Amino acid sequence: MKVKLLGTGASEGIPAGFCSCKICEYAREKGGKDLKSRNQALLNDKYLIDFPQDTYYHTVVHNVNLGKIEHAIITHAHEDHFYPFELNHRCPPFNLAPTDYPLNIYGPSSVVEKYNKLSPPIEDKYVRVHRLKAFNQYKVGELKLIPLPANHGGEDMESFIYIIESGGKRLLYGTDSGPFLAESLEAMAGLYFDCLILDSNSGFEPAGPYHMNINDNIDLVESLRDLACVDNKSQVLLTHLNHNSRLIHEDFERLAKENGFIAAYDGIELEF
Numbered sequence: 001m002k003v004k005l006l007g008t009g010a011s012e013g014i015p016a017g018f019c020s021c022k023i024c025e026y027a028r029e030k031g032g033k034d035l036k037s038r039n040q041a042l043l044n045d046k047y048l049i050d051f052p053q054d055t056y057y058h059t060v061v062h063n064v065n066l067g068k069i070e071h072a073i074i075t076h077a078h079e080d081h082f083y084p085f086e087l088n089h090r091c092p093p094f095n096l097a098p099t100d101y102p103l104n105i106y107g108p109s110s111v112v113e114k115y116n117k118l119s120p121p122i123e124d125k126y127v128r129v130h131r132l133k134a135f136n137q138y139k140v141g142e143l144k145l146i147p148l149p150a151n152h153g154g155e156d157m158e159s160f161i162y163i164i165e166s167g168g169k170r171l172l173y174g175t176d177s178g179p180f181l182a183e184s185l186e187a188m189a190g191l192y193f194d195c196l197i198l199d200s201n202s203g204f205e206p207a208g209p210y211h212m213n214i215n216d217n218i219d220l221v222e223s224l225r226d227l228a229c230v231d232n233k234s235q236v237l238l239t240h241l242n243h244n245s246r247l248i249h250e251d252f253e254r255l256a257k258e259n260g261f262i263a264a265y266d267g268i269e270l271e272f
């Protein structure tokens, strides 16, 4: 399986547009890995995870032709993960060469509800939305997908983390989420993950109820080890870094490494 993270920042990104904190000012000056756009991933060069406000920026920076993407898997309805307005541009008159297949969007009820509020609605031949149910198993192209409830957004907004399998390898896509819910951990028990991508919003600062910090990541990986989900060969990537972590990328990388993790940055690629 091939994974490329197109965006690895939190809701407001780093630098946050309106913010002059030390972290944001440093990122403006330094650029490179300190610039963290909103969360999105590309699997096997053709499946998107999430569709944030920065999707257009990612198409330019990472040379992705969205018109050729057939499947996008969405975690939840927050704008830094699902910004449906941009989907209008898949249709004429904005798109002069539409494909004869639609873009399929898969996600929890919160994503379907948000999409259905688009006005005017988008024709089915351009975009089709599919509601997924937690704990069910789905086939999306050659991927096998199991959505599980995320610890995120409260009762009003259904949010998923995903177990994704391809070519005999297994990925856990675990952002956005606070420490995983017991029912989700139970569903993972005994499933081995080659790679985990985890919400690591806050460095060692308090993360609030719906995100994790590095201490939470350490505890989570220990629980997953007890459930035979990870071993020393599993690669653990930390993503969704927020400027409220008070970390520049170099420090994030060092702290992640000290704990056996990889600090993600925009454009990082992994193959396993």
Ligand SMILES: [Zn+2]
Binding pocket: 010, 011, 039, 078, 080, 081, 176, 240
């Ligand atoms: Zn987010």
Ligand SMILES: [Zn+2]
Binding pocket: 016, 019, 020, 021, 022, 023, 024, 025, 243
């Ligand atoms: Zn800032």
Ligand SMILES: [Zn+2]
Binding pocket: 076, 078, 081, 152, 176
């Ligand atoms: Zn969120």
